[in-house]
Amino acid sequence: MERMPQTRMVILGGGFAGLRILYRLHNALYHHADITLVDSRDYTLQKPGMPDVALVGTPVDMFRHKLQPIADRAGARFIQATAQYIDPMKQTVALSNGQQLPYDYLFITTGIVKDYDAIEGYRHFGYSVCDDIEAPRLHAALQKFKGGPIVLGAAKTEWGHSVHVPHLDIACEGPMGEVTFMLDHDLRRLNKRQKSTITLFTPGHEFLEDVGTTVHHILRERLDTRGVTVYPRKNIKAITEHSVQFSDGTELPSALTIVIPPYTGPTLIKYSGLGDDKGYVPTDYAMRHLSYPNIFAAGDVNALTLPKLGHLAIIQADISAATVIRELTNTGEVPLYKPEVFCIMYEGGSEATLILSNTMYGGKTDIALHGVSAHLMKWSFDSYYFYSHGHLPPDLVQAGLESVLGHVNIKGRNS
Numbered sequence: 001m002e003r004m005p006q007t008r009m010v011i012l013g014g015g016f017a018g019l020r021i022l023y024r025l026h027n028a029l030y031h032h033a034d035i036t037l038v039d040s041r042d043y044t045l046q047k048p049g050m051p052d053v054a055l056v057g058t059p060v061d062m063f064r065h066k067l068q069p070i071a072d073r074a075g076a077r078f079i080q081a082t083a084q085y086i087d088p089m090k091q092t093v094a095l096s097n098g099q100q101l102p103y104d105y106l107f108i109t110t111g112i113v114k115d116y117d118a119i120e121g122y123r124h125f126g127y128s129v130c131d132d133i134e135a136p137r138l139h140a141a142l143q144k145f146k147g148g149p150i151v152l153g154a155a156k157t158e159w160g161h162s163v164h165v166p167h168l169d170i171a172c173e174g175p176m177g178e179v180t181f182m183l184d185h186d187l188r189r190l191n192k193r194q195k196s197t198i199t200l201f202t203p204g205h206e207f208l209e210d211v212g213t214t215v216h217h218i219l220r221e222r223l224d225t226r227g228v229t230v231y232p233r234k235n236i237k238a239i240t241e242h243s244v245q246f247s248d249g250t251e252l253p254s255a256l257t258i259v260i261p262p263y264t265g266p267t268l269i270k271y272s273g274l275g276d277d278k279g280y281v282p283t284d285y286a287m288r289h290l291s292y293p294n295i296f297a298a299g300d301v302n303a304l305t306l307p308k309l310g311h312l313a314i315i316q317a318d319i320s321a322a323t324v325i326r327e328l329t330n331t332g333e334v335p336l337y338k339p340e341v342f343c344i345m346y347e348g349g350s351e352a353t354l355i356l357s358n359t360m361y362g363g364k365t366d367i368a369l370h371g372v373s374a375h376l377m378k379w380s381f382d383s384y385y386f387y388s389h390g391h392l393p394p395d396l397v398q399a400g401l402e403s404v405l406g407h408v409n410i411k412g413r414n415s
Contacts, residue, residue, distance in 0.1 A: 008102055008105070018037065018299075019070065028329070035075070047131070053136060081097040085272055111300045112264065114263060116134075127258045147192045149197045149255050150197065151257050155262040174307075177207070181226065181348060185347060201230070201244075212357050214367070215355055285337040287323070298316035
């Protein structure tokens, strides 16, 4: 009996979304799919661990996981190369190694570009926690820091207009909240807090504009307790040796400036003509490209993804994989896209604040849970991802939330 040809599936990017899709396809299709994972690096980066690298000094290699063994376990081929051009008509991807990689289904999970150079002076005077290059730089700077004004914030990012999403001025502010709390904790521990001020700025009308009034109230209380000043509607323009300058002509003194830069779409998407006016991939709620039904996008590169959160990347990855599995096997259910903001801000010591909110998307959930239990959840999720080689399922998140919240639908709580 002649064996049916395998369906060729290519995943571009080995981050949260890419690995989630890889595992889902492997588990459901197994011998019926020829899966290739492509990434320019030979490892996946556990980005939520970057504040630990910067503030705690955890070795960055603790958050790098080799992709070849992950691909091997999932029965996939791994190619370390840069995807340079996607031809949706020929259904091929041109790689930097000269290879033309054919596909039947393509999953774009490349992430986006963090445009540090869009902020004047960043390369000389700015710091960040956004990746495994910048986080160690910040750690080195903190080792030399003697005290003084510290300014933290996120730059404004412009989005495309191909899909309908809620207005948001910032890609993701959660890491800035986490770093703010961790800095305060460490400076107090080192007896440097009395020598330092901490100021947090945001281009939005309020810090974390992607959550509701209940979470805002709790966060304001937490920041006020720590002596952190917050300036809304501040769009960073430049960083100098001793200050941060904003587009409205104001400036703040700063001995240490930590920022999240503006985001932009990948060159690959812009060059291939697959993106919107800012280079993000426009999709429907099945994460399917609006013009090419065999191309899917999940994670930061998807135009629907606001804010840019790993939690949303996992949700979108599940939908992408389930849609294709359903098409090929007529089995399984495709989840509905129900976006929500979920993050846990570690605050130093044994405390953290868990945030779960869907008010930006028209929902009524708006929870902020502070205490040791939230810290335990963050530790559990990070450890699970590390030891399971890239697994971070929403069902684990939900189970943890139900356990911590006691199966009670609440608006906000401190524990």
